[in-house]
Structure formats: C-alpha cells, structure tokens
Amino acid sequence: MLIPHPLLGPRDAQEFTYLGDAALMNRPDPAAGEDAFCDHVYLRGNPAGVHRELWFHEQGDRSWLVVTRNTLTHEILGAELATDVARRSE
Amino acid sequence: MTRLSGHLVDTARRLSFTFDGRAFAGHPGDTLASALLANGVQLMGRSFKYHRPRGPIAAGSEEPNALVTLGRGARAEPNTRATVAELFDGLEASSQNHAGSLQRDWLAVNDRLAPFLAAGFYYKTFMWPKAFWEKLYEPVIRKAAGLGALSGLPDPDAYDRGYRHCDLLVIGAGAAGLAAALAAGRAGAQVILAEEDFRPGGRLLAEGGLLDGRPAPDWVAEVAAELATLPNVRVMTRTTVFGAYDHGIFGAVERVSDHLAEAGGGVRQTLWRITARRSVLAAGATERHIPFRDNDRPGIMLAGAIRAYANRWGVTGQRQAADPVAIFANGDDGHRTAAQLAAKGVPVLGVIDPRRDAPNLGGYETFAGATVTGTRGRLGLTAIEVTRGGRAEWLDCGLLGVSGGWNPNVHLASHHRGRPVWDEARLAFLPGPGGPAGLIPAGAAAGQGGTAEAMADGLRAAAQALGDLGIAPAPVHLPAAEAEPARQEAFWHVPGKGRAWVDFQNDVTVKDIALAHQENMRPVEHLKRWTTLGMATDQGKTANVTALAVMAELTGKAIPETGTTIFRPPYTGVSLGVLGGGDTGRGFRPTRLTPSHSWAEAEGAVFTEVGAWMRAQYFPRPGETHWRESVDREARAVRAAVGICDVTTLGKIDVQGADAGDFLNRIYANMMGTLPVGKVRYGLMLREDGHLYDDGTCARLGEDHYVVTTTTANAGTVYRNMEFARQCLWPDLDVQLISTTDAWAQIAVAGPRSRELLTRIADGADLSNQAFPFMACGAITVCGGLRARLFRISFSGELAYEIAVPARYGHALMARLMEAGADLGVTPYGTEALGVLRIEKGHAAGAELNGQTTARMIGLEKMVSRKKDAIGAVMSRRGGLASETRRLVGLVPVDPGAGVVPGSHLFAADAPQDTAHDQGWITSACFSPHVGTMIGLGFLENGEARMDEVITAANPLEGTEAALRVVSAHFVDPEGGRLRD
Structure with missing residues (x-):
C-alpha cells in the first residue's frame, strides 16, 4: 500500500508501523473513571469498510498519521497529521 | 530429428544436457521441453495420484505435466516446468514422482486401483480406526504423495530484492504488450515491459504468421530494438509479474541467472516490487483441451503448443518424424495448426472436429462431425479412436493436438476481488469489474486473441493509460496481420466410458466431477476441495474452466450460474528463497554494534545477541576454562574494586x-x-x-x-x-x-574505586560525594576537553557512575579507562556479570518487567503518584491490580549446593503441586559470588510477609524440585549505604 503522507507525499506502507483504531486518541479525562478507561483500552472499532486508523511513520519523519482507509478494498481516502486531528478535537 | 524450417533456435551452437542421466544435445533458444521433443522424448513425468506416464501438453508456464527437478544437491529445484526451463550447457534434469524408473514406476499400481481412488477417497476411507490416521495412514500417504523432493539442504544461492517505479507497467510482451509499450514509450512515459519468457514476442513467435508480409518475429525484433533505444523504457525479460497488490504495486520475480551454467557469483533471482501508476495486462491466453477417454498419454498436446513448437523451435512432438499427427478441435484455431504442419511437410492425418460444417484450410483431411473417443500407447501415443456417426475406427497416430478454445489469462485482473465475466460469444471468462485499480486488460487477456485485434487493443489500452496520466500520445503504425479464422462451437468434453482427464497434474477426471455432483459437492469451491481440482502447482490453468463447464452440463445450468474461477497470487510458483530476498542468516535483520565493539573484540570478549545488538557477554582470561569463572571474577572485581561495561544499548x-x-x-x-x-x-x-x-x-x-x-x-x-x-x-x-541512543556511547563505571578512576580522567571536575552525590548528573569534560555527561547511578548497588561521550569516542574511552585504572584493578565486565550484580541487588529487569506485572508486584506501588494523571495511572488502581498479593522476593537454596531454576513455580512446602496451589514463579537466577550459592528472584504470594519460610520450587514438566528459603530481594547492602558513600 501507499500512504499519502500530508508532508512527504506517497510513502510505502512498509515504512510505517500500524496501531489501529484512531479512537485511541480519545483518551478519557482521568476523572472519567475506570469504566471509561476500560472501554478506551479494550474496545476498538474494526469495521469492514471505511475506518480511521493510526499509522506511525517509524522509518520516516516519525509522524503519527490518521489514515482513512477502506479495510475491504484498501482504498485510502485521506491521511492527516494526528497532531492536526488532535488539536481540532480539543 | 531434424528441425523444421523457420525456427528461432541457434542450431549453429550445441548445448549438452542430461535428462535422468542420459546425455542429449539442444541449442541456444531451446527450452528443456523443446530440446527433449527434438530428441524424440515425449515421456517426461508421472502424474500425482495415479502415476500415469505424462509428456508436456503446453509450451509455456501453464504446463501441468512435464515437471522436472533441475540441478542436484543443494541446488536441486523440484517441480520446474520443462516447458519454461531455458536450456544451457551442462543442464541436469531429472524426472520425479516415480518409484523405480520413469519408464517402470511401480507406484503406477495406483492406476490399476483407480476405481477405489476416486474423488473424496481419502475423506471416506481413512476415517477409522481413528488411531490409525496418525500412526499409519498419514505417514504412508505423505510418503507416497508430493511431486519433486526438496534437497533438505540450505539454499546456497543468493537472492536480491529491488524496487522500481513507472508510469505504465506492461505485463506481457506479446502482440498487445509490444504495441502498448511502443505507444507509451514513444509518448515519453516511463514504461516497464515485463515478460516471463526469455525472449519477447509471446504468441507472435509461435503463430507462424506474417506481419506486413514478413515473419512476425522480424517485427518483434524491430520493436524490441526500438524499445531498447528509448531511455524511458525498461524491458525486463525472464520476469514474471506474479501478483497485483494495493495501490498499483506489483510483485515480480526476475530469473537473473537460472539460465546460466555458472551464476558467476551473482544473484539467482530478484524479487521486484514495481509501483506503477497504470498497468496493461497483456498476459495472453491459455488454450484449453477437451477431455476424452485416455486423453492424458504422452504425445497428446494442446494444438496451439504443437504450433508453437513447430514455428518457434522447429520441432514437432512425435517420437519418429514419420509418425502421423492428428488434431482434435472444436474451432478453426486447431485447423490452422494442421494446415501449418502440412505446409512444413509434417505427415498430418487430419483434423477431427465435432462440427458438422468443419472447414478445411488445406493440406489435410477434415473429419467433420467426429470426435476422438480413445487412445492407445502406454508410454507414448500410438493410435487414436475416431468416432463419426456412431462408427469408430482406430488410426495410427504419434501426436495428437487438442484445441478446445482459449481462456484469457485474467489472473492478475482477479487479484483484487475482480470477478471474471462469462462471454458467451467468445466462450471465455473475460476480466470483469472490481480488479486492481488502474489495470487495463488488453489483447488475448481481454478476449481480443487475433493478432490484428491484439495489437490494436494494445494501442487502445496504452492510449487509455496515457490519457489517464495526461501524457500526449505519439503515432504508432501497426503492421498488417493475416486473416485468422477463429470460428468455434462450444464442445466441452467427449461423453462416454473410461476416464477423461480434466486436471492432468492432480488426476481429476470427468467421472470425479460427476461423482462430486452426485455427492452434492456442486458449488465450485466444494468441487475444488472434494476433487482437488486446480489445487496442484499449476493451479488449474488448463483445467478450471473446463471443469466448470462439465459441472454446468451436469447441473443443467449455464456456466456463469455455476460459478466463476478466480485466482490468487502468485501467477506461477515463487520460490521462498526469492521472497526472503537475501534476508537469511545474519542478513535477517541489521546487527547493531556498540561503540566499544572492536575494543571488546580485541580483548577477547565472547558476544551475545541482545535484540539486534551484539554485546560483550564476558571477557575470558587465560586459564579460565568455564564461563562461570570469568563471570564470577568480573562480578567480584566490581564489588571489590572497579569494573567498566558498555551500556550504550540502553x-x-x-x-x-x-x-x-x-x-x-x-x-x-x-x-x-x-x-x-x-x-x-x-x-x-x-x-x-x-x-x-x-x-x-x-x-x-x-x-x-x-x-x-x-x-x-x-x-x-x-x-x-x-x-x-x-x-x-x-x-x-x-x-x-x-x-539519541546511537549518538552517545555510555559506559558504566562501577565499584568502590570508580570515583578514583573517573577523577583521573575528569579534567579536574570535583566528583566528591558533596559535589556530585548519588543521583547527580551533569556535563563535564574528560581526557582533556572531550564533552561528556556524567550520571551517578548504580545498577549494581555499588558506588557507580555512567559516563556518556559522543559515540565515536566510545572505543577510546574504554581503552583510556583501562589504562588509567590499571593499578586500581579495573576490570571490563559483560552482560552476564551485569545480570549477576543486578540480581544480587534485587533490581527488576526484563524477566520481572514482562508486561504482566505491576508496580505493586515489584514493591514500588508508592511510586505510582496519586497527585497527577499519567498513562496507566487510572487502570493501575482497578480492583484486580490493586488487590494483587504477589511480591518480589529473594530466594536461596536450603542446600547450598542446590540449583535455583528460573521458570520454576513456587508452592508452600507441604502443598500439592498443581495450578490451584501455585503461589508464584522464579523470574531470574544466577550463581552469586557475593552470597556463595545460587540465588533467585521471584514473585511469591504475600512474599513480604514470608521471610525465612522454606518453600518448594517445582518444575512439574521436568520433574525437578528444590527447597528454597525466602529472603529479601536485596542480597547486597540492603540499606543502600554503598551507593551513597
């Protein structure tokens, strides 16, 4: 696969480390309690279809990216710097 | 036998080779199959199940029968198709899958047992007694099964891996592929043209046709010459594109030196990863046969393959040149073979054609409305039975060509869930929607099989790709091709008694498909698994569509209703060696060396792998005969004087x-x-x-x-x-x-005399306990101005430091410390002594921090701050972890001579040794020179409250146990005075 890095252009997926569901960015507030953290740590989306997921450009510029990918076709619909996504959701 | 005229083989040069130990000769341009056929050899192998004698049916990579082992010893490569093995001087080939000789294979007894070995036989027969499966049935079946054998030796060859990028990848250099590559190349696009054959041209080399009145290979040569002059075009022959992957990435194997007698130290094969913005699939088509009784004898081939052998290699396929040749075809294509052979002076018996209005293209007899209903010849065809209007007659025949139409090579187009679509007019599956993005099928692969259509379709595909890429096209003049009659009528198999093979390699017959139908294994997926159809090394290239048609006939459904046949990568077999691409042994992953590696090497260190790092394990001295002697000495030196250790890997x-x-x-x-x-x-x-x-x-x-x-x-x-x-x-x-792991060389300097040693190189820095106390850090210079970072930290429990200098000075710093501390008894120590020192001090390391343990378990729960949030803080307080009762303890054997074995589980002294009574386990153990016995660390239920209790460490798997006393995990200086002095 080729991942369209927002800064570096198309990069081979072999340069990246995969983490999974981008929901991992939504760390609960520490006051939210154990149940909220339990869901955060153990429950992940794994849809057959469009999925937002985290990829780390480990053998590149060390950016974390949020990649929107169709898990059935491997079509990539977009990639953003995770920093931008995180700032927007704050 | 003498070659026919007009071939593309260099008969001026002679190549010697052997087959089953017999010496033969061929010529440059030959494949192993063409050279053997030229020598009158039809019998090249045995079938998988019935051990039937077999010869080649094809002239390309779709070959199911002529599988041979090339080379010998560690270089022996089994299951290689003789039809694509390029001949070289000294080639050694041997036949496979027979017990005894190829001619007299005693496992051919299976053929006599065929009535008992029908589809599903294994599933039904070896069910009971149950215990027999593992002990008897499976070993016997495994021994009898399989085709060629692996050498069992390490692969001595080198492989490589490469990456290429292009605007347009053209897969196949036949009529369509050459036209597409020429059009895109002239337009200036970056083009890669990949061809699995060693010679570009595809069927243009085999058809015997004229282009603009000249032999087609002449045009091929002209186009190849022009492509060679275009700097933006790369032609890769001997390169099979085996799979289409995501986002325009293709896998390809280039056979770099398989065709050379000596690889000359180079690589054998290269795995290419080709990234293409657009691709043209011009992979051609595979002819299908027509099953009839005993249709698998050597000497029965695909009619198109006979045409290829005659035109490209100048060979026919009879054992004697005078043996008559017949063709059995449901379309005009087969007649073209007959006409060409007749024109070349080959004795042609005629064309047997089930169509009542079968044509005659001249030079042979047409048996219209007739079928072949039987054959004779144990090791090679001698006669065929022709049935017309209910009347059968036997005719002498040494070679029979069969033509049942052509299947477009849609394989790569179906790699991305692409579903081939049935075309009733062409009687073929064509590439359907949903295949790899940007892949444009063209030519015979797209059902445009005539020479003129294929070339024109190649141009169309190139124009489409160039349009997508925004590259302006350049004009290409295509030569005029001759008319090629191509009318055909659906005719899938000859009904009747006896066995008619559909899948040659796996011995699947029409009867087996009928049995699958009878037993309700009707969906294609079930049919395949019940009969093993298409599951051999050729993946059913010549069988699948025919089997589908037979099943359609049995069910009374149309072919598209019965199913489709799709393909997964690889297109043809890919060796595991080339997939490894050289990543074997030391090349499997990078090796990281510490900055003092060469210094340690010169000191005679023994090294150990720590992840990707090579670290000094211990430094044996003359006279030390066991590693323990060295390790004990190194550990004692740290406790008594000073030791140094490269800890850069942290x-x-x-x-x-x-x-x-x-x-x-x-x-x-x-x-x-x-x-x-x-x-x-x-x-x-x-x-x-x-x-x-x-x-x-x-x-x-x-x-x-x-x-x-x-x-x-x-x-x-x-x-x-x-x-x-x-x-x-x-x-x-x-x-x-x-x-910055690689930027700084970091060296531990540990032991009571470490301060004294460091002071000698620290450029006057005050390292006194007041100025630089325990847990101090700072930038200093050493050795006359070299910048360094000094940390007063201890892993051993002794007064200790870690000093970091730019990585390139790591080697020199070790040498300088040794020199400066000679009179202090400075001793280099390795990872073994490092481990001993930390176990003696009760420091947790990898064995304790194994991902399943908690701060509470190592007695550091107070370090998890409640005043702030941190990763893991909330979950560390959840019930199960907060109530954890196992604690890190030290363990010493009651009998000082006894061992302490890591991994052993801990039990109360009188408790049964079972899971219900398990109280923990030993994480680390070593011999402690300080204590004088083996010692261990482990997690134990309520460990902190059980000091001095004697417990049992047991390893029920090994049947060992030992009595251990529970002690503090801090065997050395539990108050920590030493590291603070």
Missing part, C-alpha cells in the same frame, strides 16, 4: 521544551517534573492498562532539557509511545523528542 531519548517536565509527568507513573536540574530519578512507565512496561532513569540536564533512558529491549517502543503521547494526546505541550 535507549536514550532527549526531551526538550518548556513543557518537558509536564510531559514527563504524564509519561512516568511517578513525579518527574519536580526533578531538580542536575539530578537523576528512577522512573516507572505503565501501559494504559495499568501494567508495568518499562523502567529506567530520567536525568534533568537543564531547565527545559531531560534525558530519558529506557531498557535495551523497549528503546523503540518507548520512543514510539512517547511520540504518540506528544502528537496524538497532548499536541499543545511545548515538547520535542529525539532518540
């Missing part, structure tokens, strides 16, 4: 920024932001699930500058997780990270 992460302290508070379970400048603190890192995952020190070098150290194993993981926290969780913190 991960180092530089953390800078105004919010660095705040950031580290969230990374570490304990408080780190309060650390004063010039101080070091031990820290614990948790996973978000609350378990411990790493520990190490954090040094504050400046107001906004920290250095985090990690364990060697987790250096990459911790860095990745810290970047995750920085970018994904807290993007607004002003903090930057960089890994």
Whole structure:
C-alpha cells in the first residue's frame, strides 16, 4: 500500500508501523473513571469498510498519521497529521 | 530429428544436457521441453495420484505435466516446468514422482486401483480406526504423495530484492504488450515491459504468421530494438509479474541467472516490487483441451503448443518424424495448426472436429462431425479412436493436438476481488469489474486473441493509460496481420466410458466431477476441495474452466450460474528463497554494534545477541576454562574494586521544551517534573492498562532539557509511545523528542574505586560525594576537553557512575579507562556479570518487567503518584491490580549446593503441586559470588510477609524440585549505604 503522507507525499506502507483504531486518541479525562478507561483500552472499532486508523511513520519523519482507509478494498481516502486531528478535537 | 524450417533456435551452437542421466544435445533458444521433443522424448513425468506416464501438453508456464527437478544437491529445484526451463550447457534434469524408473514406476499400481481412488477417497476411507490416521495412514500417504523432493539442504544461492517505479507497467510482451509499450514509450512515459519468457514476442513467435508480409518475429525484433533505444523504457525479460497488490504495486520475480551454467557469483533471482501508476495486462491466453477417454498419454498436446513448437523451435512432438499427427478441435484455431504442419511437410492425418460444417484450410483431411473417443500407447501415443456417426475406427497416430478454445489469462485482473465475466460469444471468462485499480486488460487477456485485434487493443489500452496520466500520445503504425479464422462451437468434453482427464497434474477426471455432483459437492469451491481440482502447482490453468463447464452440463445450468474461477497470487510458483530476498542468516535483520565493539573484540570478549545488538557477554582470561569463572571474577572485581561495561544499548531519548517536565509527568507513573536540574530519578512507565512496561532513569540536564533512558529491549517502543503521547494526546505541550541512543556511547563505571578512576580522567571536575552525590548528573569534560555527561547511578548497588561521550569516542574511552585504572584493578565486565550484580541487588529487569506485572508486584506501588494523571495511572488502581498479593522476593537454596531454576513455580512446602496451589514463579537466577550459592528472584504470594519460610520450587514438566528459603530481594547492602558513600 501507499500512504499519502500530508508532508512527504506517497510513502510505502512498509515504512510505517500500524496501531489501529484512531479512537485511541480519545483518551478519557482521568476523572472519567475506570469504566471509561476500560472501554478506551479494550474496545476498538474494526469495521469492514471505511475506518480511521493510526499509522506511525517509524522509518520516516516519525509522524503519527490518521489514515482513512477502506479495510475491504484498501482504498485510502485521506491521511492527516494526528497532531492536526488532535488539536481540532480539543 | 531434424528441425523444421523457420525456427528461432541457434542450431549453429550445441548445448549438452542430461535428462535422468542420459546425455542429449539442444541449442541456444531451446527450452528443456523443446530440446527433449527434438530428441524424440515425449515421456517426461508421472502424474500425482495415479502415476500415469505424462509428456508436456503446453509450451509455456501453464504446463501441468512435464515437471522436472533441475540441478542436484543443494541446488536441486523440484517441480520446474520443462516447458519454461531455458536450456544451457551442462543442464541436469531429472524426472520425479516415480518409484523405480520413469519408464517402470511401480507406484503406477495406483492406476490399476483407480476405481477405489476416486474423488473424496481419502475423506471416506481413512476415517477409522481413528488411531490409525496418525500412526499409519498419514505417514504412508505423505510418503507416497508430493511431486519433486526438496534437497533438505540450505539454499546456497543468493537472492536480491529491488524496487522500481513507472508510469505504465506492461505485463506481457506479446502482440498487445509490444504495441502498448511502443505507444507509451514513444509518448515519453516511463514504461516497464515485463515478460516471463526469455525472449519477447509471446504468441507472435509461435503463430507462424506474417506481419506486413514478413515473419512476425522480424517485427518483434524491430520493436524490441526500438524499445531498447528509448531511455524511458525498461524491458525486463525472464520476469514474471506474479501478483497485483494495493495501490498499483506489483510483485515480480526476475530469473537473473537460472539460465546460466555458472551464476558467476551473482544473484539467482530478484524479487521486484514495481509501483506503477497504470498497468496493461497483456498476459495472453491459455488454450484449453477437451477431455476424452485416455486423453492424458504422452504425445497428446494442446494444438496451439504443437504450433508453437513447430514455428518457434522447429520441432514437432512425435517420437519418429514419420509418425502421423492428428488434431482434435472444436474451432478453426486447431485447423490452422494442421494446415501449418502440412505446409512444413509434417505427415498430418487430419483434423477431427465435432462440427458438422468443419472447414478445411488445406493440406489435410477434415473429419467433420467426429470426435476422438480413445487412445492407445502406454508410454507414448500410438493410435487414436475416431468416432463419426456412431462408427469408430482406430488410426495410427504419434501426436495428437487438442484445441478446445482459449481462456484469457485474467489472473492478475482477479487479484483484487475482480470477478471474471462469462462471454458467451467468445466462450471465455473475460476480466470483469472490481480488479486492481488502474489495470487495463488488453489483447488475448481481454478476449481480443487475433493478432490484428491484439495489437490494436494494445494501442487502445496504452492510449487509455496515457490519457489517464495526461501524457500526449505519439503515432504508432501497426503492421498488417493475416486473416485468422477463429470460428468455434462450444464442445466441452467427449461423453462416454473410461476416464477423461480434466486436471492432468492432480488426476481429476470427468467421472470425479460427476461423482462430486452426485455427492452434492456442486458449488465450485466444494468441487475444488472434494476433487482437488486446480489445487496442484499449476493451479488449474488448463483445467478450471473446463471443469466448470462439465459441472454446468451436469447441473443443467449455464456456466456463469455455476460459478466463476478466480485466482490468487502468485501467477506461477515463487520460490521462498526469492521472497526472503537475501534476508537469511545474519542478513535477517541489521546487527547493531556498540561503540566499544572492536575494543571488546580485541580483548577477547565472547558476544551475545541482545535484540539486534551484539554485546560483550564476558571477557575470558587465560586459564579460565568455564564461563562461570570469568563471570564470577568480573562480578567480584566490581564489588571489590572497579569494573567498566558498555551500556550504550540502553535507549536514550532527549526531551526538550518548556513543557518537558509536564510531559514527563504524564509519561512516568511517578513525579518527574519536580526533578531538580542536575539530578537523576528512577522512573516507572505503565501501559494504559495499568501494567508495568518499562523502567529506567530520567536525568534533568537543564531547565527545559531531560534525558530519558529506557531498557535495551523497549528503546523503540518507548520512543514510539512517547511520540504518540506528544502528537496524538497532548499536541499543545511545548515538547520535542529525539532518540539519541546511537549518538552517545555510555559506559558504566562501577565499584568502590570508580570515583578514583573517573577523577583521573575528569579534567579536574570535583566528583566528591558533596559535589556530585548519588543521583547527580551533569556535563563535564574528560581526557582533556572531550564533552561528556556524567550520571551517578548504580545498577549494581555499588558506588557507580555512567559516563556518556559522543559515540565515536566510545572505543577510546574504554581503552583510556583501562589504562588509567590499571593499578586500581579495573576490570571490563559483560552482560552476564551485569545480570549477576543486578540480581544480587534485587533490581527488576526484563524477566520481572514482562508486561504482566505491576508496580505493586515489584514493591514500588508508592511510586505510582496519586497527585497527577499519567498513562496507566487510572487502570493501575482497578480492583484486580490493586488487590494483587504477589511480591518480589529473594530466594536461596536450603542446600547450598542446590540449583535455583528460573521458570520454576513456587508452592508452600507441604502443598500439592498443581495450578490451584501455585503461589508464584522464579523470574531470574544466577550463581552469586557475593552470597556463595545460587540465588533467585521471584514473585511469591504475600512474599513480604514470608521471610525465612522454606518453600518448594517445582518444575512439574521436568520433574525437578528444590527447597528454597525466602529472603529479601536485596542480597547486597540492603540499606543502600554503598551507593551513597
């Protein structure tokens, strides 16, 4: 696969480390309690279809990216710097 | 036999080769199959199940029968198709899958047992008695099964891997592919033209046709010559594109030196990863046969293959040149073979054609409305039975060509869930929608099989690709091709008694398909698994569509209703060696060397692998005969004087920024932001699930500058997780990270005389306990101005430091420390002594921090701060972890001579040794020179309350047990006075 890095252009997926569901960015507030953290740590989306997921450009510029990918076709619909996504959701 | 005229083989040069030990001769341009056929050899192998004698049916990579082993010894390569093996001088080939000789194979007894060995036989027969499967049936079946055998030796050849990029990848250099590559090449696009054959041209080399009145190979040569002059075009012959992957990436294998007698030290094959913006699939088509009774004898081939052997290699396929040749065809294509052979002076018996209005193209007899209903000849065809109007007659025949139409090679087009679509007019599956994005099928692969149509279709495909890419096309003049009659009528098999083969390699007959139908294994997927159709090394290239048609006939459904046949990668077999691409042995992953590696090597160190690192394990001295002697000496030297050890492999992460302290508070379970400048603190890192995952020190070098150290194993993981926290969780913190593991050589200087030694090289820095106390850190210079970082930290429990200098000085610093400390007894120590020292001190390491343990278990739960949030803090307080009762303890054997075995489980002395009574396990153990016996660390239920209790360490798997006394995990200086002095 080729991942369209927002800064570096198309990069081979072999340069990246995969983490999974981008929901991992939504760390609960520490006051939210154990149940909220339990869901955060153990429950992940794994849809057959469009999925937002985290990829780390480990053998590149060390950016974390949020990649929107169709898990059935491997079509990539977009990639953003995770920093931008995180700032927007704050 | 003499070659027919007009071939493309260099008969002026002779190549010697052997087949089953017999010497033969061929010529450059030959394949093994063409050379054997030229020598009158039809019999080349045995079938998988019935061990039927077999010869080649094809002239390309679709060949199911003529599988041979090439080479010998470690280089023996089984299951190679003789039809694509390029001949070279000295080639050694041998036949396979027979017991006894190829001619007299006693396993051919299976053929006599055929009535009992029908489809599903294994599933039904070897069910009982149940115990017999493992002991008897499976070993016997396994021994009898399989085709060629592996050598069992390591692969001596070298392989490589490469990456290429292009605008347009053209797969196949036949009529369509050449036209497409020429059009795109002239237009200036970056083009790769990949061809599995050693010679470009595809069927243009085989058809015997004229282009603009000249032999087609002449045009091929002209186009190849022009492509060679275009700097933007790369022609890759001997290269099979075996799979289409995501986003325009293709896998291809180039056979670099398989065709050479001597590889000359080069690689054997290269795995190419080709990234193409657009691709043209011009992979041609595969002819299908027509099953009839006993249709599998050597000497029965595809009619198109006979045409290829005659035109390209100048050989026919009879054992004697005078043997008559017949063709059995349901279309005009077969007649073209007959006419061409007749024109070349080959004795042609005629064309047997089930159509009542079968044509005659001249030079042979047409048996219209007739079929072939039987054959004779045990090791090679001698006669065929022709049935017309219910009347059968036997005719002498030495070679029979069969033509049942052509299947477009849609394989790559179906790699991305592409579903081939049935075309009733062409009687073929064509590439359907949903295949790999940007892949444009063209020519015979798209059902445009005539020479003129294929060339024109290649141009069309190139124009489409260029249009997509925004590249202006350039004019290409296509030569005029001759008319090629191509009318055909659906005719899938000859009904009747006896066995009619559909899948040659796996011995699947029409009867087997009927049986599958009878037993309700009707969906294609079931049919395949019940009969093993298409599951051989050829993946049913010549069988699948025919089988589908037979099943359609049995069910009374149309072919598209019965199913489709799709393909997965690889198109043809790919050796595991080339997929490894050279990543074997030491090449499997990079080897990292510490900065003092060559120094340690010169000192005679024994090395050990720690992740990717090579670390000095111990430094044997003359007279030491056992590793323990060296390790004990090194550990004692640290406790008594001073030792030095390269600890560069520990991960180092530089953390800078105004919010660095705040950031580290969230990374570490304990408080780190309060650390004063010039101080070091031990820290614990948790996973978000609350378990411990790493520990190490954090040094504050400046107001906004920290250095985090990690364990060697987790250096990459911790860095990745810290970047995750920085970018994904807290993007607004002003903090930057960089890994500096490789930038600094770090050396532990440990032992009561370490201060004295360091003072000698520290350029006058005050290292007194007042000026530089335990857990101090700072920048100094050493050895006359070399910048260094000094940390007063201890892993051994002794007065100790770690000193970091730029990595390139690591070697020199070790040498200088040895020199400066000679009179102090300075001793280099390796990872073994390092482990002994830390076990004696009760420090947790990888065996204790195994990802399943908690801060509470190692007795450090108070370090998990409640005053702040940190990764894992909330979950570390959940019920199950908060009520954990196992604790880290020290263990010594009651009998001083007894062993302490890591991995043993702990039980109360009188308790049964079972899971219900399991109270923990031993994590680490070593011989302690300090204690004088073996010692261990382990996790034990309520361990802190059980000091001096005698417990049992048991290993029920090994049947061993030992009585151990529970002691403090701190065997050395439990008060910690030594490291603070």
